[in-house]
Amino acid sequence: MDEYIDEGNLDDLIPYLPIFFIDDCNRDYLVYLKKAYLKNAKCDLYGFAFMAYHMLFMSIIYRKIWVLKHNLPQTHIFHTEYENLNKKPKKLDSPFRLSVPEEKKCIGLLKSWKLDHNMVKRCEGFVTSRDSLAHASGEVVFTEGRLRREIANVLECVTYIQDKYAPDLDNIFSEFLKDQDNWNVEDYSSEPIQNFLKNNLISSKDLDYLANIYSIKNILKIKKDRVLTEKQMSIYFLYLTIIRVYCIIQSDYALFFEKLGLLKRFNEIYDPKDCKNNFSPSAVFENYFLNSDENEFYEELEKNSSLSCRLTSRVKEIEGITGFDLSDFE
Structure with a gap:
């Protein structure tokens, strides 16, 4: 396992997480996931390393959904789709409450924003990959090469989403200044x-x-x-x-x-x-x-x-x- 797999992938992903994610109240969760990724990667337990990486990825997705909910105009169709997801079983009153509904449905919300169908499917594919190793299939399905490919895809997706988010970020910052x-x-x-x-x-x-x-x-x-x-x-x-x-x-x-x-x-x-x-x-x-x-x-x-x-x-x-x-x- 080379150094990039151990450290570089985390360095590439963590900047997409909220700055306040490293605050005292949330820091334990971040440290936990980082340790889980690094220890499993170093022990060649690539599937478990990806599970931790996937949780960081979903944290980024939840963060994006939460910010859009609070900043998109109320007439935007995103709010209708969000309320459909928000009915049961628990109110989605914080970013991590978004972990309650099915992950693919949360990712699907981004289609009502501006994420194209193919990118939504790519992001949903990470959930499928995680599911493939979260059940007792009797097979070792994750190799180092598979981990590299999955992580490369994750980074491409979060970069794409961040680029799409630029106009919204401009608006948020502009309103802050005004x-x-x-x-x-x-x-x-x-x-x-x-x-x-x-x-x-x-x-x-x-x-x-x-x-x-x-x-x-x-x-x-x-x-x-x-x-x-x-x-x-x-x-x-x-x-x-x-x-x-x-x-x-x-x-x-x-x-x-x-x-x-x-x-x-x-x-x-x-x-x-x-x-x-x-x-x-x-x-x-x-x-x-x-x-x-x-x-x-x-x-x-x-x-x-x-x-x-x-x-x-x-x-x-x-x-x-x-x-x-x-x-x-x-």
């Missing part, structure tokens, strides 16, 4: 961001997408293999993404930007009353955070270490304002 009730002009709290992460079951992959869209990933790199601090790092990451958003969004968001209490020091740069009609988020960002043209910054960063130092200085200023420890970034 909701001025999340922010207090007098005092900034990280609570709105934490609620955003938790209520929408935001995953590391979701943050990667937002970061790529808003270019923040070009500014900072998150250190890898820091599982114990991943939630904390992701909160910082999202916060910096929010800052970067104001470089490219429309001026509709200017009021939200002005009311972000954490950034009150922007008043040193501009007076909102004097430039109300000429408010420029990008100019504020460039002056305060980079103090340079964005394109120039990216071009020179590769060849000029002083720019890296300047960026570090700006990050330290943000640390002072936010109280965040950004030492997890490099």
